[in-house]
Amino acid sequence: MREAPNYTNAALVMGLVNLIWVLGLIWVAWGLPAVLVTGLVLNLLINKLAERRLGS
Template identity: 45%
Template sequence: MDERTRQTTPEYTTSALFFIFINMLWIFGVVWVNWGLEAVAIAGVVVNHLITLLDNRINGEKG
């Protein structure tokens, strides 16, 4: 492929993270209304653990 005709792709990281934040906000709000703050805290800990596992898998173990 000719490098002179190749266009750069747009960066969507910031917008994707913003929409993930918005979706998590309303999901946690619905969980809070239905089952209480304890369920939101547990869901937050679970999500944090899953993000850590994903980070370790992508970047490798540190330490």
């Protein structure tokens, strides 16, 4: 059986593209403060996920 292709880079690039258009849409709809709050919330969620995965 052959190895499955590694799609990590493609997934990360598409995640970035999606993040950019969603933040752009939020910016247009509610302004820069809403984008900053969204970024802060996403950062907190990512940190909590990292803590759970590392078991700290």
